[in-house]
Amino acid sequence: MTLFDSIIFGPVHSRRLGVSLGINLLPTTVKICTFNCIYCECGWTETSDIKKAQFYPASEIRASLEKSLIYLNQQHIAIDSITFAGNGEPTIHPQFTEIIDDTIKLRDTYTPQSKISVLSNSTMLSKDTIVEALKKVNNIMKLDAGSERMFQLINKPKNSITLKEIVENLKKFKGKLIIQSMFVRGEMQGEIIDNTEETEIKAWLSHIQAINPAGVMIYSLDRRPPLAKLEKISEEELQLIADKVRQLNIKVNVY
Numbered sequence: 122m123t124l125f126d127s128i129i130f131g132p133v134h135s136r137r138l139g140v141s142l143g144i145n146l147l148p149t150t151v152k153i154c155t156f157n158c159i160y161c162e163c164g165w166t167e168t169s170d171i172k173k174a175q176f177y178p179a180s181e182i183r184a185s186l187e188k189s190l191i192y193l194n195q196q197h198i199a200i201d202s203i204t205f206a207g208n209g210e211p212t213i214h215p216q217f218t219e220i221i222d223d224t225i226k227l228r229d230t231y232t233p234q235s236k237i238s239v240l241s242n243s244t245m246l247s248k249d250t251i252v253e254a255l256k257k258v259n260n261i262m263k264l265d266a267g268s269e270r271m272f273q274l275i276n277k278p279k280n281s282i283t284l285k286e287i288v289e290n291l292k293k294f295k296g297k298l299i300i301q302s303m304f305v306r307g308e309m310q311g312e313i314i315d316n317t318e319e320t321e322i323k324a325w326l327s328h329i330q331a332i333n334p335a336g337v338m339i340y341s342l343d344r345r346p347p348l349a350k351l352e353k354i355s356e357e358e359l360q361l362i363a364d365k366v367r368q369l370n371i372k373v374n375v376y
């Protein structure tokens with residue numbers, strides 16, 4: 122498992138976002154997240170203690186981004202997206218709303234054709250300031266499970282948040298959001314993990330219908346997950362799930 126060792130990374134070619142310049146708002150030495158997803162590319166979550174974390178200040182993030190955007194312009198490298206991702210959940214940064222406003226200004230100045238995307242795990246949405254900041258950008262929000270049990274098994278939240286709360290909070294966007302859903306199956310400590318199973322899909326679809334997002338991104342494993350006993354779901358199977366989303370008149374893409 123690898124951690125991002127800088128604030129700005131890339132640009133990289135992203136399956137979902139095209140040419141993407143990444144911003145990591147989390148420390149470079151440790152992953153910090155409110156989830157501990159069994160498929161996380163950064164490995165297991167060692168800490169979710171936000172208070173102890175040493176975050177880069179917003180001013181340093183702004184300066185690093187500006188430097189990268191000036192360099193890319195000089196090199197005539199166009200980017201499709203400035204993307205918040207990295208070593209954990211970006212919205213836990215205490216200055217997240219300020220950072221989003223800074224990024225919008227820098228994007229408008231140096232690369233007005235680019236989107237600003239935030240890949241979020243949807244756990245910080247009880248704070249209205251976070252919801253408002255996310256509404257200003259291309260927000261891509263995680264929803265991997267239909268049932269509470271599967272949510273606990275796949276996302277392994279580090280606090281007491283429930284799937285029900287997450288779904289209620291996602292409705293606050295009034296459709297101005299993209300849902301991202303990872304499908305996997307496997308086994309951990311004797312528990313069967315499978316969010317593609319019929320009753321799970323049915324429950325997940327009912328959440329999708331209630332949230333009514335502008336789009337849904339469906340995908341499976343790309344790299345080796347921390348839990349070796351996880352299986353990648355085939356594209357054919359993902360397409361069958363996508364067909365069910367289309368039946369709800371909601372746009373969907375398989376990656």
Ligand code: SF4
Pocket residue numbers: 154155156157158160161162163166207208209210241242
């Ligand atoms: S939410 Fe993202 S960063 Fe956090 S554990 Fe899950 S995959 Fe990893």
